[in-house]
Amino acid sequence: MKPKTIIEKIWENHVVYREEGKPDLLYIDLHLVHEVTSPQAFEGLRQKGRNVRRPDLTFATMDHNVPTVNRFVINDEIAKNQITALERNCREFGIPLADLSSPEQGIVHVIGPELGLTQPGKTIVCGDSHTSTHGAFGALAFGIGTSEVEHVLATQTLWQHRPKTLQIHVTGRLGEGVTAKDVILAIIQRYGVDVGTGYVIEFTGDTIRNMSMEERMTICNMSIEAGARAGLVSPDETTFAYLRGRKYAPKGEAFEKAVQYWRSLATDEGAEYDKTIEIDAATIAPMVTWGTTPGMSAPVDGIVPYPEQFATETERKAVQLALQYMGLTPGTPITDIAVQHVFIGSCTNSRISDLKAAAEMVKGKKVAPGVRALVVPGSQQVKQQAEEEGLAQIFIDAGFEWRDSGCSMCLGMNPDTVPEGEHCASTSNRNFEGRQGKGARTHLVSPKMAAAAAIYGRFVDVRKLEKEAVH
Amino acid sequence: MQFTIHTGKVAGLDRANIDTDQIIPKQFLKRIERTGFGKFLFYDWRYLADGTPNPTFELNRPENEGATILVANENFGCGSSREHAPWALADYGFRAVIAPSFADIFYNNCLKNGLLPIRLDKQDVEYLLKESKRADYELTIFLEEQRVYDEAGFARTFAIDPYRKQLLLKGWDEIDLTFMYEPYIVEYEKKQANLT
Numbered sequence: 143m144k145p146k147t148i149i150e151k152i153w154e155n156h157v158v159y160r161e162e163g164k165p166d167l168l169y170i171d172l173h174l175v176h177e178v179t180s181p182q183a184f185e186g187l188r189q190k191g192r193n194v195r196r197p198d199l200t201f202a203t204m205d206h207n208v209p210t211v212n213r214f215v216i217n218d219e220i221a222k223n224q225i226t227a228l229e230r231n232c233r234e235f236g237i238p239l240a241d242l243s244s245p246e247q248g249i250v251h252v253i254g255p256e257l258g259l260t261q262p263g264k265t266i267v268c269g270d271s272h273t274s275t276h277g278a279f280g281a282l283a284f285g286i287g288t289s290e291v292e293h294v295l296a297t298q299t300l301w302q303h304r305p306k307t308l309q310i311h312v313t314g315r316l317g318e319g320v321t322a323k324d325v326i327l328a329i330i331q332r333y334g335v336d337v338g339t340g341y342v343i344e345f346t347g348d349t350i351r352n353m354s355m356e357e358r359m360t361i362c363n364m365s366i367e368a369g370a371r372a373g374l375v376s377p378d379e380t381t382f383a384y385l386r387g388r389k390y391a392p393k394g395e396a397f398e399k400a401v402q403y404w405r406s407l408a409t410d411e412g413a414e415y416d417k418t419i420e421i422d423a424a425t426i427a428p429m430v431t432w433g434t435t436p437g438m439s440a441p442v443d444g445i446v447p448y449p450e451q452f453a454t455e456t457e458r459k460a461v462q463l464a465l466q467y468m469g470l471t472p473g474t475p476i477t478d479i480a481v482q483h484v485f486i487g488s489c490t491n492s493r494i495s496d497l498k499a500a501a502e503m504v505k506g507k508k509v510a511p512g513v514r515a516l517v518v519p520g521s522q523q524v525k526q527q528a529e530e531e532g533l534a535q536i537f538i539d540a541g542f543e544w545r546d547s548g549c550s551m552c553l554g555m556n557p558d559t560v561p562e563g564e565h566c567a568s569t570s571n572r573n574f575e576g577r578q579g580k581g582a583r584t585h586l587v588s589p590k591m592a593a594a595a596a597i598y599g600r601f602v603d604v605r606k607l608e609k610e611a612v613h
Numbered sequence: 614m615q616f617t618i619h620t621g622k623v624a625g626l627d628r629a630n631i632d633t634d635q636i637i638p639k640q641f642l643k644r645i646e647r648t649g650f651g652k653f654l655f656y657d658w659r660y661l662a663d664g665t666p667n668p669t670f671e672l673n674r675p676e677n678e679g680a681t682i683l684v685a686n687e688n689f690g691c692g693s694s695r696e697h698a699p700w701a702l703a704d705y706g707f708r709a710v711i712a713p714s715f716a717d718i719f720y721n722n723c724l725k726n727g728l729l730p731i732r733l734d735k736q737d738v739e740y741l742l743k744e745s746k747r748a749d750y751e752l753t754i755f756l757e758e759q760r761v762y763d764e765a766g767f768a769r770t771f772a773i774d775p776y777r778k779q780l781l782l783k784g785w786d787e788i789d790l791t792f793m794y795e796p797y798i799v800e801y802e803k804k805q806a807n808l809t
């Protein structure tokens with residue numbers, strides 16, 4: 143048989159109906175729902191007297207506009223409206239919901255894996271572009287719009303064209319202080335924010351194989367920032383070990399059987415991709431974005447670039463606009479950029495290992511004067527674990543605010559925003575204009591880099607800090 | 614929503630990577646209806662801090678008043694999957710968006726809302742961006758023939774998935790259509806249940 147990629151295998155396993163000249167009708171195994179992109183879909187069902195076909199394959203939580211200081215006091219009437227609408231919709235249609243008082247609540251892309259809902263081989267959708275996160279488990283997971291949310295609720299299927307496949311092959315050892323976040327930022331910086339458009343990415347190579355599930359999630363999470371709707375990693379022992387014992391993962395013998403099946407999904411030796419990119423891990427430095435797309439970044443020991451360096455007129459214009467928005471002068475060393483805010487959180491970097499990496503950096507130190515620093519765990523479970531392991535106390539002692547779980551300052555739909563003109567080191571995934579608040583200047587970085595920026599009030603090369611610590 | 618043939622005024626927005634956060638900023642995502650988003654379209658670019666229209670923003674220029682076709686540069690609609698973006702564009706009055714490339718999710722979301730996304734070559738887009746500066750510049754989009762043309766002789770064909778094209782031409786509800794495949798879905802579910 144012709145060797146196949148995991149992407150082709152999962153796809154073929156889910157085709158409900160196929161006809162020449164039409165997209166395939168694809169079955170959806172797991173549909174995750176949150177409060178912002180679902181109300182209009184439920185309303186649509188109601189208007190037409192339709193039902194949710196498989197509430198048992200649907201799971202809802204609230205994350206985007208929940209307050210993270212006191213989650214039960216929602217002052218924003220309209221946000222409250224969306225949260226109560228979700229409660230009502232889940233009750234009416236019989237959908238399981240991790241609500242604000244649930245110990246399972248959290249960012250939808252953090253709790254899916256945590257609860258073991260996310261599993262290899264599944265097709266997973268959610269009305270959110272960072273659904274790509276779940277690909278870390280060898281699932282085909284992608285974001286959809288509200289009309290598609292309605293379509294999946296009603297039919298448990300979607301009409302989809304088979305995507306092209308893009309292999310991103312990362313090999314070699316990452317340098318000290320260089321993390322999964324830097325890998326994905328470097329990929330986007332080198333190959334552009336639309337390199338993955340029309341493709342599903344499979345991340346391969348020993349660098350990826352040696353990563354924990356949480357690191358793989360960080361990489362897959364930002365596939366969408368590279369233009370790809372989905373990014374995934376073939377499942378292996380690391381994947382299975384992570385899933386064993388999770389609440390919704392198969393149990394006992396069923397688990398062993400599942401592992402056998404999951405193993406068979408991995409990309410076959412010799413399978414072909416439509417496109418392949420090779421990355422040498424040793425060439426990657428800690429990255430900092432200086433502009434208003436995730437592709438506009440530089441190594442921490444680099445400088446803010448000159449627009450003239452760029453090849454096309456469109457790029458030069460984009461860079462000029464971005465620098466203007468960011469208030470940055472070409473030639474400025476990245477380490478001279480001062481920050482007034484630090485945000486550690488979001489579905490990219492708010493898991494326990496992210497908080498550990500950040501806590502190591504801040505332990506026994508203090509947040510620089512004039513810097514406001516926030517840690518927002520990705521889920522209530524992460525929060526609890528961090529408190530039990532003493533991480534929370536390390537942050538609090540250093541002067542960080544320690545919050546409840548949610549999306550928070552990643553998109554500032556709740557009261558957490560960055561004021562106009564101020565700079566924020568953020569572990570999230572988007573640095574678009576106004577993303578963290580009107581006029582806010584976001585710099586995307588890894589948790590280590592964000593923590594270090596909080597202590598120094600500007601960006602620092604964490605590789606140097608780690609050396610100093612040794613001597 | 615149905616789309617067959619449309620003639621309308623063209624507005625140009627010569628920027629690349631216009632993301633859905635710009636098309637409809639997050640503070641307007643909290644509504645639970647599909648309508649009424651037009652007045653918030655491009656909010657942070659369109660209005661000054663005091664809420665008055667920003668005279669330098671392209672869509673606020675008099676020559677672009679009443680435009681129904683938007684032309685922009687590469688990777689239009691990247692970022693968040695929010696369908697509020699095409700809702701806002703359609704609610705504002707746009708029937709089509711032309712760009713050299715679109716982000717995948719946004720492209721799909723447009724088709725579901727009768728807003729036609731059209732990919733044209735970069736140099737054609739540059740031509741349209743230039744022409745759009747004229748107040749009376751109009752384009753016609755003829756979906757059946759997949760053609761876009763102006764009075765001066767510019768005419769290009771564009772690609773669109775034949776299935777999506779049919780849905781748009783007929784204005785069909787996709788869920789109703791999928792319900793016709795119900796027996797296949799049931800069969801698939803049975804097969805899966807037997808596997809596990």
Ligand code: SF4
Binds near residue numbers: 206249270490
């Ligand atoms: S944390 Fe940010 S990127 Fe992730 S789901 Fe929430 S808003 Fe979206």
